[in-house]
Amino acid sequence: MRLVGREAETARLRAVADGVREHGGALVLRGAAGAGKSALLSEAAEYAAAGGVRVLSVSGVESETRLPFAGLQRLLYPLRAAAELLPVADREVLRAALGGADPAVPDGYRVALTVLDLLVGVARQAPVLLIAEDAHWLDDRTTEVLVLLARRLECERVVLLAAVRDGYDARLDAAGLPELAVAPLTEEAAAALLDRHSPGLEPESRERLLAAAAGNPLALTELPGAWAGLERPDEGAFLSEPWLPLTARLERAFTGRFAALPAPTRALLRIAALNDGASLAETLAAARRATGDRPGEEPDDRPGVEDLVPAVGALLVETDGVELRFRHPLTRSAIRQGMTLPERRAAHAALADVLAGQQDRRSRHRAAAAPPPDETVAAELQASAARAERRGATGAAVAALEQAARFSEDPVLRAERLLLAADFAVELGRREVVARLLAEASQVELSPQQRARVVWIGGSFDEGLRNPTADAGTLAALAATVAAAGDTYLAVRVLWSAAQLCYWSEPGAGARRFVVRVAEGMDLDELDPWLLAILAYAAPIERGAVVIERLRRRGPSPYDDARTDRMLGTAALLVGSYDLAQSLSAAAATGLRRQGRRGLLARAVGAEASSAALLGDLATAVPAAAESGRLAHETTQPYLYGLMRAVEAAVAALRGDRDRAAALAAEAEQAGLPVGARPVLARAQLARGLAALGAGEFAEAYAQLRRLHDSADPCYHLALRCYAVGDLADAAVHCGRGAEISGIMREMEAVGLATPSPALHAGLRFARALLAADDEAEELFAEALAADLTRWPFARARAQLAFGEWLRRQRRAADSRAPLRAAREAFDALGAIPWSERARQEMRASGEGSRRRRPEEQARLTPQELRIARMAAEGLTNREIGQKLYLSHRTVSSHLHRIFPKLGVASRAELSMAVRPLA
Incomplete structure (x- = not known):
């Protein structure tokens, strides 16, 4: 039957169903309870099935929200035969996730990738x-x-339609997926629907029902029955009570139907409404226990399946003899709300008795049945939380620990359980939950270690920038106190938070020195990765020499420790050793992908992107920055996301796309400015300066880059400003303002005496040559070009370009051609289009022609395609590429089919030739 008033929504859903033969996607339907979301999904399912589309469906059940993968298990149940055809490793992943085993479950990415492979195979x-x-x-x-x-269905013949109710904290609702708002029906459509379902109403009743329903389809079909069942019209006043939300009115309608049922039926439904499973046998056994079931009692005297017949006839529940389900969630809500506290506790106690073999469910029902405090119940809940965390059900662990805290008799144990719950909630990205749990924990007298954990956990979001109670100095003092008490593990992590604040903000020299003093006063090995990262973040100049020397001595982790390599990679980045940072971060990313640690992976790939961009390795920077930004968004790391936008802006500037660079820099600044996230602002400003340099607008470039050295400017950053000194000198010389940066040069030269930072010294050699008098310049250019810049091709090419320009100005045109030619070729290979065009102009001015630049192959590819092309060129199979990028191997194949014609190749061998030179 055609849905009344839903023509536009139906048309969109049918278009989605029709398009699934060509491409996939997702659409979230959002609306109030009873708005008709389920009816729309049902209509879409029927339409799709009639067109030969296979439909798999699942309905969320409130009582199953704590059961990990419960919904996925029901969704994929019809595909169990197809799942057996998957490779052995994939079958094991699905069995671990869906089989209810107690050991740790694979990361969600690995499960999702396996499910994607399964669905694509079926499709x-x-x-x-x-x-x-x-x-x-x-x-x-x-x-x-x-x-x-x-987020990965675009290239597949698979579509997801999901319905989310307004007012609920649903992750699908906030995942950035396309949405379809299911609004109330118009007055005309509401009237038509009411007349279809309840013809012949008296005009006054009809008007009151229309007003009460407020365009809600479920209300328009359910309220008339409640109205007709009233003995006196004035009893229907609830239909027009303005202070009740529509859901409450609907619940009253369901309650009225429930109240008319026989007492045994009502008893059964009360148990079912509180049961966190759908088993009919469980509900019957608990109902018998609740009604006084005793050994020796005659079976006919106990509640049975026949007592459900009236409820099925009233369209409140449905059963297949094995499971019992409510036809609408509001029915369950209405019955729960109508139960007294003693009734609820008795029902939960009965359920706990019949679930003796299911520890987690039993502990939840015991908790609901018992008044707190009760340490036995609290201990059971904490044990349940530990099992949930091992299974990867972090949300269930948080809920169980919070409830365990409520049942705790000892205030210290209560605080400990709340802190543990808050720590788990950080992993979920639930900022508001963490804040509430920490506030509750802080209501009791905490130990020094517990207070340290409150501060540490509280700063886990937003890089600590939004935590007004903990600046870098405070955190360092707290770390010193914790270390003195003997807890070095916690002390180091608190101090790491302080060091991160030194990077993301500007706490001042005193705070930085204090962080360093505390770090070096701990009993840590001098090559400890935590120590090196803390020193690099807190004092990249003063401890730069120490960090660089130890990083080179230490090298990558010999134990394939991805988390260690990530910390070492970010340390190398902060002290300006970009080549080492890139290799360490790439190694870390490999391990973190395998482990499925998405939050840390976002940071490792981000460090790889940052270092690659600064080296001019755009073929690596483009896909790495895009991937890191996507992961940062998925793992709720807004300032890392902003930082990657700034890196992408710099890449766009180097490629000559000034409009894109400006847009990305503005987006990065929008993310970083409200909280003063200095690395984000500094990188955005650098991107603007590079874009102006590339366009030949040197005065604009100078104005943008000069801000990096103004300590009163929000984009001033202690370390990052040092590594842009060559860019500033380039802009200053070309706009005739070289003398104005003499003070900055003196400061940077002094910094150079304190640290052997490769990035700083490359910039200083370049700047000295640019700013030198004519009688000194050639020697300084020779010094700049004599340095080992094998891993720094962009820096070397810029020095060659500047030297060639200087030689031509000295009327040594013939001598200028060799460095200009080398610069042009390097810039062409790197894809630094503005600089390659500048080299061509200089070559023409020197009297030598220059072939036209070939269209840049990598510019034709999206970041995802570029990364896939490079991996394929390295010899990885489609499945190996998919595992690294969390894509289906068939998705990888689809990408390659688009990549080949873009690059004009027909095989992987040709792909290798087309892509590798760009690296």
């Missing part, structure tokens, strides 16, 4: 439509997988 036979009703009640692990899937 080769027929397109697939996934439907998730009441997605706000799906468990966290299922939702995580659906979000990850939704």
Whole structure:
């Protein structure tokens, strides 16, 4: 039957169903309870199925929100035969996730990738439509997988449609997916729907029902029955009570139907409403226990399946003899709300008794049945939380620990459980939950270690920039106190938070020195990665020599420790050793991908992108920055996301796309300015300066880059300003303002005496040659070009270009051609288009022609395609590439089919020739 008033929504859903044969995607339906989301999904499912599309569906159940992968298990149940055809490793991933085993479950990315492979394989036979009703009640692990899937379906014949209710904190709702708002029906459509379902109403009743329903389709079909069942019209006043939300009115309508049922039926439904499972046998056993079931009691005297017949006839529940489910979530809510506290506790106690073999569910029902405090219940809940965390069900662990805290008899244990819950909640990205848990924990007298954890956990979001209670000095003092008490592990992590603040903000020289003093006063090995990272973040100049020497001595972790390599990579980046930072970060990314640690992976790939961009390795920087930004968004790291936007802006500037560079720099600045995230602002400013340099607008470039050295400017950054000294000198010389930066040069020369930073010294050699008098310049250019810049091709090419320009100005045209030619070739290979054009202009001015620049192959590819092309060129298979990028191997194949014609190649061998020279 055609849905009344939903023509536009139906048309869009049908278009999605029709398009699934060509491409995939996702769409979230959002609206109030009873707005008709389920009806729209049902209509879409019928339409798709009639067109040969395979439909898989699942409905979120409130009682299953704590059961990891419960929704995914039901969604994929029809594909169990196809799952057996997957490779052994993939089958094991699905079994670990969906089999309910207690050991640790693979990361959500790995599960999502396996599910994607499964779905894409099934879609080769027929397109697939996934439907998730009441997605706000799906468990966290299922939702995580659906979000990850939704962002990777574009190239597949798989579509996801999900419905989310307004007012619920649903991760699908905030995942940035396309949305379809399911609004109330118009007055005309509401009237038509009411007349279809309840013809012949009295005019006054009809008007009151229309007003009460407020365009809600479920209300328009359910409220008339409640109205007709009233003995006196004035009893229907609830239909027009303005202070009740529509959901409450609907619940009253369901309650009225429930109240008319026989007492045994009502008893059964009360148990079912509180049961966190759908098992009919469980509900019957608990109902018998609650009604006084005793050994020897005659079976006919106990509640049975026949007592459900009236509820099925009243369209409140449905059963297949194995499971019992409510036809609408509001039915369950209405019954729960109507129960007294003693009734609820008795029902939970009965359920706990019949679930003796299921520890986690039993502990939850015991908690609901018992008044707090009760340390036995608290201990059971904490044990349940530990099991949930091992399974990867972090949300369930947080909920269990919070409840355990409520049942704790000892205030110290209560605080400990709240802190542990807050620590887990950080992993979920639940800022508001963390704040609330920490506030509750802080209400009791905490130990020094616990106070340290409060501060440390509280600064876990937003790089600590939004935590007004903990600046770098305070955190360092706290770390010293904790270390003195013997807890070096916690002390180091608190101090790491202080060091990060030194990077993201400007705490002052005193705070930086204090962080260093505390770090070097701890009993840590001098090659400890935490120590090196803390020193690099807190004092990249003063301790630059120490960090660089130890990094070179230490090298990559010999134990394939990805987290260690990540810290070493970021340390190398901060002290200006970009080549080492790139190699260490790339090594870390490999391990972190394998482990599925997305938050840390975002940072490792971000460090790789940053160092690659600063080296001029655009073929690496482009896909790495895009990937890091996407991961940062998915893992709720807004300032890392802003930083990657700034890196992308710099890459766009180097490639000559000034409009894109400006837009990306503005987006980065918008993210960093409100909290003073100095690295974001400094990188954005550098991108603007590079864009102006590339365009030959040297006065504009000078104005932009000069800000990096103004300590009163928000974009001033202690370390990053040092590594842009060559850019500033380039701009100053070309606009006739070289003398104005003499003070900055003296300061940078002094910094150079304190640290052997490769980036700083490369910039200083370049700047000295640019600023030198004519009788000194050639020797200084020779010095700049004599340095080992093998891993710094962009810096070397810039020095060659500047030397060639200087030689031509000295009327030594013939001598200028060799360095200009070398610069042109390097810039062409790197894709630094503005600089290669500048070299060509100089060559023509020297009297030598220059072939036209070939269209840049890598510019034709998206960042994702470029990364896939490079991996394929390195010999990786489609499946290996997919595992690294969290894509289906079939998605990789689709990308390669688009990449080949863009590059004019027909095979992987030709791809290798087309892509490798660009690296």
